[in-house]
Ligand code: ADP
């Protein structure tokens with residue numbers, strides 16, 4: 441299914457493109473490439489124009505965003521090329537794969553590891569929010585490890601659904617996002633601002649610690665019902681050994697009212713994030 445060549449001449453002048461496919465998304469194929477002068481590896485995201493026909497506005501919003509971000513916990517863009525058939529984006533390489541894959545393999549994480557990972561994601565989200573960027577699709581598939589090391593740096597990717605907010609209080613109202621991680625105000629179509637990312641991070645934190653998601657349904661309607669109820673439980677079987685500090689932060693992220701939900705900057709000051717040693721220790 442290799443439809444990518446011929447590559448634009450200016451792309452091939454600067455980068456050697458490997459045959460290795462790093463991943464496939466809803467619109468993109470991602471390959472490994474190497475900067476010819478330095479040998480440094482990068483990721484090359486190839487988006488076929490025919491795959492996004494009618495959705496070009498999503499692509500341009502993704503590019504506007506990628507061009508301005510520079511943060512250790514966010515995948516940043518290093519080059520942009522175009523041919524008749526496709527758009528080619530050179531980005532930071534995240535050679536460790538998706539958090540989703542590692543989570544499936546491990547089942548769940550210790551509090552110490554989960555807290556370190558959530559801290560990295562929060563740093564990236566705080567940075568994006570400082571640029572008035574709302575990701576809107578945070579989930580383990582969009583969190584990539586920089587290297588294959590077990591404790592590698594985590595990077596946020598896939599801004600296909602995010603938008604740049606013009607005003608701080610602007611509320612985005614397009615219905616999108618991913619079932620399971622999506623905030624209730626998105627489903628209720630009452631809001632779409634920065635708090636939606638903290639909700640998703642609450643779902644991610646819950647899932648990293650327990651190995652299952654807090655909201656569940658047999659079909660999409662039942663799942664939406666579950667999210668919109670705002671109700672979730674810490675099942676004794678999985679949660680009895682997990683600290684109150686962890687549950688407190690999850691509760692603050694999974695606060696139903698978006699205006700009362702914890703922000704990224706506040707969450708970075710939460711004891712479970714700042715003081716893992718004491719906060720994570722069991723109360724015995
Ligand atoms: P889409 O927007 O089409 O969903 P993604 O940006 O999610 O595309 O990329 C698809 C997949 O490719 C990701 O889930 C991941 O497995 C892989 N991938 C994406 N970006 C990188 C990268 N910078 N480094 C390594 N692998 C990547």
Ligand code: MG
Pocket residue numbers: 465466581582598
């Ligand atoms: Mg994706």
